[in-house]
Amino acid sequence: MNATALTIDRVRVRHHGALLVDVADIAVAAGRPLTIIGESGSGKSLLAHAVMGTTPAELEVTGALRLGARSFDLGDRRGRRPMWGRELALLPQEPATALDPTMRVRSQVAEGVPGFGWRSRGAGERADAALGHLGLSGAGRAYPHQLSGGMAQRVAFAATTVGGARVLIVDEPTKGLDPVALEQLADLLAEHCAGGGALLTITHDLRLARRLGGDVLVMRDASVVERGAVADVLNAPAHDYTRRLVGAEPSRWQLPWMRVSAPEPEGRPLVTAAGLSKAYGDQALFEDLSLTIRAGERWAVSGPSGVGKTTLGNVLLGLVRPDGGVVEHAPALRHGRIQKLYQDPAASFPPRVRLGVAVADVLARHQVPAERLRSLLAAVGLPEGLLERLPSQVSGGELQRLAIVRAMLPAPALVVADEATSRLDLVTQETTTDCLMTELADRDCALLWVTHDRDLAGAVADQLLDLGAWAQGRSSPTACCSSTK
Structure with a gap:
């Protein structure tokens, strides 16, 4: 049985009293992907930011996080900062806001390498390897505005993962990607899990959820309405909303x-x-x-x-x-x-x-x-x-x-x-x-x-x-x- 790498205890996010997220316990096991799907605006991304400690200051966050043997108060936004990029990493939903428009791609990825220094040759080589692994060998000298949406998404992924964090939270990783690039990214996520990493993915893409396997949570109206193994939930959904979701492909x-x-x-x-x-x-x-x-x-x-x-x-x-x-x-x-x-x-x-x-x-x-x-x-x-x-x-x-x-x-x-x-x-x-x-x-x-x-x-x-x-x-x-x- 896979060891639990990350546990979230009763997370709630409020804005002026309105409940935006209300999710009971979640456990993310090393080597077994957990994917969150569901309604737009149901709180999926807020849940991810509550775990990272990156929610806006005006939002009230309660709950607890356990990472290995350590516990953290989700209301303390600064408590997890020392782990960012090293133990806990988030690939945000909007690559346009995740990348610095004034920096070249190679430099942005190199900054995430542990022990980074501007004269560190090793950091630059690690950045080149990470970009090459994503099919972006020629993009190192480009600025973010010179990239397509899909290329920017992959650059942000490289910058997020180059630090070697074992717990990876990925928010809508496949938007803007063509089918070939999507398969390449899915391979990378699966590779992270196969190496013993923990993966929490938020996506609207049911193909990606099936491709990754593991477990799935379905969110609607700020809470989880169904959970279980991916094959069970998506092939034989029990909740009305999940059935509607699975049956809504454009085809x-x-x-x-x-x-x-x-x-x-x-x-x-x-x-x-x-x-x-x-x-x-x-x-x-x-x-x-x-x-x-x-x-x-x-x-x-x-x-x-x-x-x-x-x-x-x-x-x-x-x-x-x-x-x-x-x-x-x-x-x-x-x-x-x-x-x-x-x-x-x-x-x-x-x-x-x-x-x-x-x-x-x-x-x-x-x-x-x-x-x-x-x-x-x-x-x-x-x-x-x-x-x-x-x-x-x-x-x-x-x-x-x-x-x-x-x-x-x-x-x-x-x-x-x-x-x-x-x-x-x-x-x-x-x-x-x-x-x-x-x-x-x-x-x-x-x-x-x-x-x-x-x-x-x-x-x-x-x-x-x-x-x-x-x-x-x-x-x-x-x-x-x-x-x-």
Whole structure:
């Protein structure tokens, strides 16, 4: 029987009296993965931060933690700091906020090496080895803003694990990763357990939970509603919510806005791109790409991490200048009628401004009635009280849903969605996507959705642009367009 490496005794997290986490005893055994799945906003990430001692100061935390033979009061946030990176490590949900934008990747990973010094050759070599193990040998001199979302996630993983901590807490490790990179990361997590490490993983990806094996907890409304071996819980769930969760994969959706076949291109052109080329250094992302997005059309952009999906979206939006070619926008896209949903929603909200203030600016600018906001919040399952918080005080899934609500307020003509539901559990992803796509269909709004999930692409889009196929040797991304139906 595997020895218990980490025990959490009755953890509770409150905010002004409201109970955000209420979880009974949890034991994480060395060599046996424990995975937490469940509802977005149910407290999964808060639980992880309560264990680490990194919850915001305004949250009240109670409970106890036992690490080996030592006990800690979870309310004492400083008590575990000496163990960070050495015995206890957390890979946070948002790589954009975990990495220092002013430091090169190699230096950030090297800082986590025990005994690190700026002149330590060994630390740099350890960093190079960690990056190479994750397929990032050429990324050491890059800055975080030069990385794709999936690459940033892997860099953050390298920086988290290079210190050799035996207890590893991983929060949504697979978001932004293509299927190949996901398998590589799953191998690394399994390798950590096989070496006697303890692993607590928080994820919305049921494929990862099954891949890791071990035990699973299912959370909803701040507490655990089901627990047991992964095979037992996911193959024969006992709780109604778990059954709903397991049955909510995009491949099973049957929603009113879904189309059996792609319609003929009849809408007016909104974005016309001709001969687009873009490269970063010696890496050509795409060349001679031509694309027209018409009103009401639904496009998905697919391909491996780092192939240029986000860059293409930004070029089409006019946020990034192409190396060659031109992009033209129709007058219908003026005055806020083109909206982007970011892969890291925290990057699109002012960090020190309450969410209600940020959304109120949109209401005022576009003369949107407050009732419209309340209706959309209800449709995606967000309480109005969430608007009183700062971005750091809500989960990534809640912030992602609020970003979708905010984008709908100006009644856009085109939405560019970059992994727009990657922080959401399967049930919440289905209801939120239903709300978004119903809004788009009602307004004949065009969609460009960047995603690694082929099942999701098939559900929301009519046309697929596969940049990965071009990167493998085809002459033009235009030739890699196909119907998802």
